[in-house]
Amino acid sequence: MISSATNIAYLTGFYGSAGLLLQSPDEDVLILDGRYTTVAAEARERGALARQVRVAPVDSTYDAAMTAVLAGFGARRIACEAEHVTVSTLRRWQAALPSDWQGPGDLVEPLRLIKDATEIAVFRRAGRALVGVAGRLGEWVAAGRTEREVAADINRGLERAGFSRPAFDTIVAGGPHSAHPHARPGDRRLAAGDLVVLDFGGVLEGYCVDLTRMAAVGRVGDQAQGLYRAVREAQQAALDVICAGVAAGAVDTAARQVLDAQGLGAAFVHGTGHGLGLEVHEAPRLSRLAGPEERLLAGMVCTVEPGAYVPGIGGARLEDDVLVTDTGIDLLTPGPRDLLTV
């Protein structure tokens, strides 16, 4: 019983916000309500829906449809996604169908972890398109413009580059706001002396890419320049150690050591990176929290994005996307990472 919309998309080619996928040894049944049955029929027509999938429409409720399909399977043991099913949903399912329900944890995520050739081809195109958008930042970032105006330009740039939507809310954080890793674009106008964090991503054919570049408005102080240089060095150190077989935590350590050595350890308040795929945050996590058994494998795609944030001075972050290979990395976002001075 797969209920995560993303996992359903991965397994069937159907993209929607609702649905339940029931897999038995004999057949795969996708339960959809009236909003989505036509979408699925059209996906089937253009060959986008996995061939073995049968679509079952919801007549009254999802629970009733699910119970009917599972009864048809003669299911006695049902595995569901413990990571995605809430306590109250599982309670409801158990009441509707007294079988042996099991929540064994990640059922589909391990499959998604290693990208196949088709997925990698999408990532390459998406990465290049994203770098193309970054190449236009110099037209958009300027003293006197608000963060929201710049973010709107970036969003338009993503659209024109062919992305179906931004992968997350675009971050444009200037001056004092740059010291917030997750700042929302506001109405403050960029001004001379600002460091500006520009963090944006796009979704192409379902897959997310994610990039951060830095700009300086006019001349920024020595401390701000130092932040940028430290983060760049930390990013390079992280990129240098990535390779299939390396512990995910070791990549974080490589970046952290550079920042620690410059007294910026406490200013690096997040992990070094995260996996990319149908979601913008997925496994692996390149962080201190990764266990020693969490190792990078060839075919994983992840971000590398150390940052340092100092209230009163500002913040800096650089982020690129890489494909892990047996010998190191393929950089999916090849382009300049210089501090863009506007």
Add this chain to the structure above:
Amino acid sequence: MISSATNIAYLTGFYGSAGLLLQSPDEDVLILDGRYTTVAAEARERGALARQVRVAPVDSTYDAAMTAVLAGFGARRIACEAEHVTVSTLRRWQAALPSDWQGPGDLVEPLRLIKDATEIAVFRRAGRALVGVAGRLGEWVAAGRTEREVAADINRGLERAGFSRPAFDTIVAGGPHSAHPHARPGDRRLAAGDLVVLDFGGVLEGYCVDLTRMAAVGRVGDQAQGLYRAVREAQQAALDVICAGVAAGAVDTAARQVLDAQGLGAAFVHGTGHGLGLEVHEAPRLSRLAGPEERLLAGMVCTVEPGAYVPGIGGARLEDDVLVTDTGIDLLTPGPRDLLTV
């Protein structure tokens, strides 16, 4: 133990994508990681953070911080949000802290259901601003333009109207796409004879409003015009019955009877409306699935949005937002609902 980010925002005034709120009879503790402690400190400075909240930073993991706070409380019974906690998270919490964990279902949602005067004031401003954006549709919808271009114009309009972001992915669905209630804007160019569904919303000070208007490109066929008229009549029927004390399902029935009578019952594939608040879909649901005990109460805010979708002809939907009152409704989105001909 409140873990839903939206419920934490409602109770504390802190808006973030992560955090845990622990409430004991003696104090409220908000556990935040390094990304958010500065955000919370600034919210406190400008008076946006609830006064009784103490912020506890995460040193290593959320689970460790949570366990420490609960140990400090001497908590023996802990209520968590069964609707928001996954099976695997509850399992992890139970392993970290062997107490009596209870998942009693909705803890905070019942509080959110009835809007107070401050919230209603935000809704009024947001509704008027959204109608203002709708007033510009005639500038944007035109033959030869793609759905995506129109959607980008609407998104820019939302931004200029002061919304912090769209409340959901803007829908612009023309011609054949209009027959999909949840169509994504595509690269098809609008053409003479198209019905166009324009469904968009914005977030103002955290609160979501949601509107759907219809356009016709040039002259549309009689059947398409009939669809629009039927939906408009159905919407009016629904608006006419709303009043505190009425069953939520009765509002859906009122709209459905109009469409049924015109042979469009099967074409109305979704419910008549949903509650609005910090989320764009919340209780109450105005649908056939609502139980007889689900009654509208004064202070609820919801959408009223019947639709009819006929492959080969197109689709129509009209949507407005209302505040339920003791005597009927206050229309939050007052403005023309005519079929906009471009």
